[in-house]
Amino acid sequence: MAFILEVPANLLLRQHSLVSFSISRRSSPHNYTCVSRKQSNFTHFSISATLNSPSIQSHMDHAHAVALPIMVNSCMGKMGQAVVEAGISAGLHIIPASFGIEKDAGKTVKVGGKDIQVHGPSDRETVLASVLEEYRNLIVVDFTVPNAVNDNAELYCKAGVPFVMGTTGGDRDRLYKTVEDAGIYAVISPQMGKQVVAFLAAMEIMAGQFPGAFSGYTLEVLESHQATKLDISGTAKAVISCFQKLGVSFDLDHIQLIRDPKQQIETLGVPEEHINGHAFHTYRLKSPDGTVSFEFQHNVCGRSIYAEGAIDAALFLSKKVSSQKQTRRYMI
Numbered sequence: 001m002a003f004i005l006e007v008p009a010n011l012l013l014r015q016h017s018l019v020s021f022s023i024s025r026r027s028s029p030h031n032y033t034c035v036s037r038k039q040s041n042f043t044h045f046s047i048s049a050t051l052n053s054p055s056i057q058s059h060m061d062h063a064h065a066v067a068l069p070i071m072v073n074s075c076m077g078k079m080g081q082a083v084v085e086a087g088i089s090a091g092l093h094i095i096p097a098s099f100g101i102e103k104d105a106g107k108t109v110k111v112g113g114k115d116i117q118v119h120g121p122s123d124r125e126t127v128l129a130s131v132l133e134e135y136r137n138l139i140v141v142d143f144t145v146p147n148a149v150n151d152n153a154e155l156y157c158k159a160g161v162p163f164v165m166g167t168t169g170g171d172r173d174r175l176y177k178t179v180e181d182a183g184i185y186a187v188i189s190p191q192m193g194k195q196v197v198a199f200l201a202a203m204e205i206m207a208g209q210f211p212g213a214f215s216g217y218t219l220e221v222l223e224s225h226q227a228t229k230l231d232i233s234g235t236a237k238a239v240i241s242c243f244q245k246l247g248v249s250f251d252l253d254h255i256q257l258i259r260d261p262k263q264q265i266e267t268l269g270v271p272e273e274h275i276n277g278h279a280f281h282t283y284r285l286k287s288p289d290g291t292v293s294f295e296f297q298h299n300v301c302g303r304s305i306y307a308e309g310a311i312d313a314a315l316f317l318s319k320k321v322s323s324q325k326q327t328r329r330y331m332i
């Protein structure tokens with residue numbers, strides 16, 4: 001059976017008794033709770049933001065984190081490096097091996113003071129097998145590129161290793177089916193920043209409770225990212241799907257993609273130091289007669305919000321795997 005933690009997704013607040021995991025920024029009051037919902041023929045877990053004060057759970061999380069081995073693919077990328085650094089800060093054991101492109105194969109890179117060897121696509125299977133041989137409780141965190149999503153997920157499933165898939169794009173339906181068929185624990189989300197996930201969860205609640213509430217409204221969507229981003233924002237697509245459930249008609253081709261640094265600085269106010277790593281999203285709704293308007297915005301500079309979320313997702317997965325051994329099941 002598949003255990004896919006798909007965020008954003010509907011909330012089933014009644015099931016709050018299920019496992020929760022704390023975020024690593026200890027000063028924050030937010031915790032995330034795993035809930036389940038039945039969709040098509042398999043279950044997705046969704047994340048909801050709850051307000052909990054730091055508790056004994058935090059200490060348990062920390063203790064649990066100490067020896068957890070994490071393989072980060074790809075440690076050559078911006079997200080991969082941020083995840084390695086967040087993992088080291090959280091006390092996790094970062095495996096000194098990572099997937100990369102063929103051109104980088106054989107290189108050793110230093111990330112967060114740790115030497116990590118890069119392995120090209122042709123070595124992926126043997127490398128993963130030998131890492132797994134050594135670290136039975138391995139969790140993989142994947143932030144690569146959209147066209148690697150499906151092949152990588154298939155490999156993780158074949159090897160039987162739980163994974164966090166932060167990489168956007170690829171064939172998402174194929175991805176879910178791969179995980180479902182393999183019965184692997186996985187967290188799959190285009191958005192690992194938990195505060196943004198909470199916003200998405202709120203959007204899903206609104207869409208679920210008030211379908212059609214914005215019928216006839218027009219929607220304008222603008223997203224700005226670093227020029228190297230290869231695809232349309234997966235987060236924007238998820239938010240748009242909520243607006244569609246709320247009755248708004250919108251074609252993804254109409255998303256305004258901003259990738260020009262000059263425009264980002266001058267028009268959007270992206271700080272210059274974050275030109276190479278930011279995610280600004282604006283959604284504007286207008287009523288048919290133009291008398292009512294709404295605007296939603298989430299602007300992120302840097303990578304730490306996603307990296308910390310990805311590490312918490314890895315800890316969460318690890319707990320799921322452990323609880324399965326105690327026949328603790330969340331599947332219907």
Ligand SMILES: NC(=O)C1=CN([C@@H]2O[C@H](COP(=O)(O)OP(=O)(O)OC[C@H]3O[C@@H](n4cnc5c(N)ncnc54)[C@H](O)[C@@H]3O)[C@@H](O)[C@H]2O)C=CC1
Nearest residue numbers: 074076077078079099100144148166167168190191192306
């Ligand atoms: N879920 C989330 O919260 C977030 C998701 N992302 C997504 O993560 C992905 C990576 O983003 P960045 O790190 O900013 O991109 P990046 O371009 O900095 O890094 C991607 C890395 O993947 C490597 N790569 C390319 N093909 C590969 C392959 N076949 N196997 C292994 N490695 C390969 C590249 O050499 C590069 O180092 C994107 O899809 C992005 O949209 C980014 C930020 C947050």
Ligand SMILES: O=C(O)C1=N[C@H](C(=O)O)C[C@H](O)C1
Nearest residue numbers: 168190229232233234235279
């Ligand atoms: O590539 C990025 O940078 C980001 N990608 C994710 C997406 O496509 O939604 C999340 C965030 O927008 C940053």
